[in-house]
Amino acid sequence: MRSNYKQLGQFIRAVDIRNTEGKEDNLLGVSVQKTFMPSIANTIGTDFTKYKVVKKGQFTYIPDTSRRGDKIGIALLEDYDEGLVSNVYTVFEIIDEKQLIPEYLMLWFSRHEFDRYARFKSHGSVREVLDWDEFCKIELPVPPYEEQLEIVNGYRTITKRIDLKRRINDNLVA
Secondary structure, three states: OHHHEEEHHHOEEEEOOEOOOOOOOOEEEEOOOOOEEEOOOOOOOOOHHHOEEEEOOOEEEOOEOOOOOOOOOEEEOOOOOEEEEOOOOEEEEEOOOOOOOHHHHHHHHOOHHHHHHHHHHOEOOOOOEOOHHHHHOOEEEOOOHHHHHHHHHHHHHHHHHHHHHHHHHHHHHO
């Protein structure tokens, strides 16, 4: 069973593109629900050139794991072409999407077992951190591309049906 487990680091690379233009729009944070959200940070007097640019299809994770309970702040940017995130966040991307599909990886990150393992691998006395090197050592099952695609498509189908049922129920209530 564990023969198809591989270290995450062979599939991803860190991306560090700074907001050199000083744009101030689409500032994003990462929620414990593993999604991007509009930032609630006080940005008065902020130097936006220090912020990182995250592009559609890239991930962002927060190395500091001590403030979110049992959850790891990580998200895949899908709803925007690009956004800005704090310079303390780590932005990364998949090297070859024919080897590992971003949505498949996000499904793996969404599992409770991932959060538990990541917290176990975090270290520090005052503030626990899951640093990049340790993050890259995380092992996960990487099935063939076709199997990953089947899993992602199955998940999309289920979530679309749930959304449709929710809208039907909302209409019935109204």
